[in-house]
Amino acid sequence: MSPLTRIDHSVILGLIPHGARVLDLGCGDGSLLDKLVRERGVRGTGIEIDDAGVRDCIAKGLPVLQGDIDEGLRDFPDGSIDYVILNQTIQAAKKPVVVLQEMLRVGRKGIVGFPNFAYWRMRWHLLTRGRMPRTDFLHYEWYDTPNIHFCSIRDFDRYCEKTGIVVEKRIFINTGGGGKVYGGGRPNLFAENAVYLLSAPPGGFRKED
Amino acid sequence: MPHTRQPGSVGPVKKQFHTFCEPPHELELEGGGRLGPITLAYETYGRLNREKSNAILILHALTGDSHAAGIYAEDDPKPGWWDYLIGPGRPVDTDKYFVICSNVIGGCQGSTGPASVNPATGRPYGLTFPVITVNDMVRAQAHLLDHMGIDRLLAVLGGSMGGMQALVWSVLFPDRIMAAIPIATTAKHSPQQIAFNQVGRAAIMADSHFNGGDYYGGEIPRSGLSLARMVGHITYRSDEAMHERFGRKLRGKKALGYNFGIDFEVESFLHYQGDSFVERFDANAYLYITKAIDYFDLSMPSGSLTAELARAKCKFLVVSFSSDWLYPPYQSKEVVKSLLVNGIDATYCEIETRFGHDAFLLPGEMDTIIGNFLANLASRGGIKAPSVS
Incomplete structure (x- = not known):
């Protein structure tokens, strides 16, 4: 997982301007948030459910809220954050649609990083072995995985199209060779991961009272 | 300091006193009326740095006191109530920070309270003591800091009623603290919390020795105060912790007694807690302090907690415990x-x-x-650690 961590983190770092207000959903041990604070001078907060992750964030001096990302955004006012990050987490959300709407209600922009389930290695694995694909960063068995909402790049594009969510930027990543940005064609087949910069559809998402 | 102290412990400590608000400069109380002179009992651990910027104020809970850490004598069997947390090399590190803990007003551990002698009459205040609030407790603490020459605290830190004081510090003196750490607490007492306190107060006031609070020098309302403490102790523990500690174990017998004596371990435990509490706590102080926390509502006067907390400028660390049903996590989340x-x-x-x-004390x-x-x-x-002397 380490090469991916580095490349997706540096991609996300490149999307966020200096001094922004950032919220990292499912921030884990806070390593991305820590980089953002140190290298980008952001005002950042993390949300994390796991005890060990929360303790690690506090040890790094990062503000962190222990809670569930499916509910954790409810308390934030509309537009109170510049960038809401959801990196390698959407596939584990119970209600990804709610999380996406909420992140674009709270954040002026959203950044979503996710594994592309239509990546050719995944397809090949399924085709040749007939078993659920496992990769470096998706190393779970079907019965113990927290990942319950996989999608492909094409699925995610379609979803944004359907809901009017504005895709401002798409960056594709492969982990091979220490991790690099993939700039070639047919990303749905050849990109292992994607990072999307999003904003709300015209009119935006508002808090329901 | 003698080199006999245990590593990690602050070692021998002394209770100190500061008296202020001498008439005619009494403290104006939130509920009306004035109080003065006021004495606060307090202890300090560690040393203040040159900039006076490394001070941490510890805030105690309902029946706590200023003795948060250390021991009073070499043969003292029981250290302060947060001793494992405070000391050289401990989380609240007295090699780095100057730690202060004072007993609240209205209490009975050396600070001015209903058992203190009213200088105007020469007799204990009893129920003539004015009703005080958590805000009043905090204002009195600010006087102590003025006396010590400390403008700004690194942090205020406390659990339960101590957490309420930490919250009050953040809005009453936003420029005087860098961080607030409210633990296992609430922004306002719920009806359930008020209800339990009312049972305790009713038990004290129904005691035949209560005598309108004027019992000093005679029989004290022993059984009422003991009963109040027993109720309190039930609320401090989870169902699971009680199962684990007591189960349905019998106390000193092999079979049920089929009478109204003590059968179960848990009954014996509660009576022990009640009886030992009476030896160290004043019944009137219990009335005043429980009333203060029942009145506590940080969302007043505007009625909006968000509007009131808008005055805060410090960082916050809010901590709750999953099985705390007295101050449940939802109150911290608010x-x-x-x-x-x-x-x-x-x-x-x-x-x-x-x-x-109880988890906040363990x-x-x-x-x-x-x-x-x-x-x-x-x-x-x-923030610099104090220089080595």
Whole structure:
């Protein structure tokens, strides 16, 4: 997982301007948030459910809220954050649609990083072995995985199209060779991961009272 | 200091006293009336740095006192109530920080309260003592800090009623603290919390020795105060912790007695807690302090917790415990929510534990969390440790 961590983190770092207000959903041990604070001078907060992750964030001096990302955004006012990050987490959300709407209600922009389930290695694995694909960063068995909402790049594009969510930027990543940005064609087949910069559809998402 | 102290403990400590608000400069109380002179009993651990910027104020709970750490004598069997948390090399590190803990007004451990002698009459106040609030407790603490020449605290830190005081500090004196650490607490007492306190007060006031609070020098309302404490102790523990500690074990017998004597371990435990409490606590003080926390509502006067917390300028570390049903996690989350709406820098931890409300007084995960939070606060704030003398 380490090469991916580095490349997706540096991609996300490149999307966020200096001094922004950032919220990292499912921030884990806070390593991305820590980089953002140190290298980008952001005002950042993390949300994390796991005890060990929360303790690690506090040890790094990062503000962190222990809670569930499916509910954790409810308390934030509309537009109170510049960038809401959801990196390698959407596939584990119970209600990804709610999380996406909420992140674009709270954040002026959203950044979503996710594994592309239509990546050719995944397809090949399924085709040749007939078993659920496992990769470096998706190393779970079907019965113990927290990942319950996989999608492909094409699925995610379609979803944004359907809901009017504005895709401002798409960056594709492969982990091979220490991790690099993939700039070639047919990303749905050849990109292992994607990072999307999003904003709300015209009119935006508002808090329901 | 003699080199006999245990590593990690602050060792022998002394209770100190400061008297202020001498008439005609009495403290104006929130509920009306004035109080003065006021004495606060307090203890300090560690040393103040040259900039006077490394002070941490510890805030005690309902029946706590200023003795948060250390021992009074070499043969003292029982250290202060947060001794495992406070000391050289401990999370609240007395090599780095100057730690202060004072007994609240209205209490009975050396600070002015209903058992103190009213200088105007030469007799104990009893129920003529004015009703005080958590805000009044905090204002009195601010006088103590003025006396020590400390403008700004690194942090205020407390659990339960101590957490309420920490919250009050953040809005009453926003420029005087860098961080507030409210633990296992609430922004306002719920009807359930008020209800339990009312049972305790009713037990005290129904005691035949209560005599309208004027019992000093005679028989004290022993059984009433003991009963109040027994009720309290039930609320401090989770169902699971009681199962684990007592189960349905019988006390000193092999079979049920089929009478109204003590059968179960848990009954014996509660009576022991009640009886020993009477030896160290004043019944009137119990009335005054429980009333103060029942009145506590940080959302007043505006009625909006968010509007009131908008005055806060410090960082927050809010801690709750999963099995605490007296001050359940949802009450801490309400505080965090209002902080977030105000864009205030907040960290929230809900610690998984089976020990109920009592968890904040027991060693556990909270210790490291507090230690790391304070260390980051001090290093980012450029707070220096006191120079080695």
